[in-house]
Amino acid sequence: MMTGNAPLQPTRLEMPDADVVYFPAIFSTEECLRYFQSLSQVIQWTQDAITMYGRKIYTPRLTAWYGDSGTKYTYSGIAKTAIPWTSELLQIKERLEPLSNTVFNSVLLNLYRDGNDSVAWHSDNEPELGTNPTIGSVSFGETRRFQFKHKQAANRRISIALTDGSFLLMRGPTQHHWVHQVPKSKSKINERINLTFRVIY
Numbered sequence: 465m466m467t468g469n470a471p472l473q474p475t476r477l478e479m480p481d482a483d484v485v486y487f488p489a490i491f492s493t494e495e496c497l498r499y500f501q502s503l504s505q506v507i508q509w510t511q512d513a514i515t516m517y518g519r520k521i522y523t524p525r526l527t528a529w530y531g532d533s534g535t536k537y538t539y540s541g542i543a544k545t546a547i548p549w550t551s552e553l554l555q556i557k558e559r560l561e562p563l564s565n566t567v568f569n570s571v572l573l574n575l576y577r578d579g580n581d582s583v584a585w586h587s588d589n590e591p592e593l594g595t596n597p598t599i600g601s602v603s604f605g606e607t608r609r610f611q612f613k614h615k616q617a618a619n620r621r622i623s624i625a626l627t628d629g630s631f632l633l634m635r636g637p638t639q640h641h642w643v644h645q646v647p648k649s650k651s652k653i654n655e656r657i658n659l660t661f662r663v664i665y
C-alpha cells in the first residue's frame with residue numbers, strides 16, 4: 465500500500481506539432497529552498513548587453529552558462545564558453561536525466577530579479593542544439609507565467625504557470641513550430657531562477 469503523498473503526475477500539454485511534458489514538483493520544498501539560496505549565491509550571474517545602433521541594450525535578466533569543458537554556445541548573438549559544473553548543478557542534472565532519457569552537457573541559467581525581468585518570444589533553435597533538441601527546464605522560487613505561441617498559427621497559444629520545483633520538458637518538433645516567452649509581470653513579485661539543460665553538439 466502507498467503511504468504519504470502520491471507523487472504529482474506529469475501532464476502532456478495539448479499542443480499540436482510539439483512534445484511538451486510538465487512535471488509539477490520534482491523537488492521537495494526543502495530542496496527548492498536550498499537550491500534557490502545556493503544558486504543565487506554561487507552562480508556567476510552576469511547581465512549581458514548587445515549593441516544596437518550604437519546603444520547598449522541589456523538583457524532584462526541575469527544569465528550564466530555552465531557545462532562540460534569546451535561547450536560553447538551563441539545566444540542572441542552573445543558567444544559564451546561554459547563555466548565548469550558545480551556539484552549542485554550536477555545533482556540537479558542527475559535528477560532530470562532519467563525523466564528526460566537524455567544526458568545533458570550544459571545548462572543556461574536565468575535569474576529573474578522581479579516582474580520587470582523577462583525573456584522575449586523565441587525558440588531554442590540555435591544550430592548547435594541539433595535538429596530536434598531536448599530541453600529540460602527547472603524552476604525555483606517565484607512562479608512565472610510561461611507562454612507558447614504557434615509559429616504558423618499565431619492565435620494558437622497556451623500558457624502555463626511554472627512553479628517552484630517544477631520541470632518542463634520540451635522535445636521533438638516543438639522548437640520548429642512554437643515560440644515561447646516569460647512576459648513581464650506588473651505584480652510585485654520575488655526572484656525566480658530557471659535552469660534550461662541542453663545538449664550542445
Ligand SMILES: O=C(O)CCC(=O)C(=O)O
Binds near residue numbers: 601644658
Ligand atoms: O525562464 C524560463 O522559463 C525560460 C527561459 C528560456 O526560454 C531560455 O533560457 O531559453
Ligand SMILES: [Mn+2]
Binds near residue numbers: 586587588644
Ligand atoms: Mn527558451
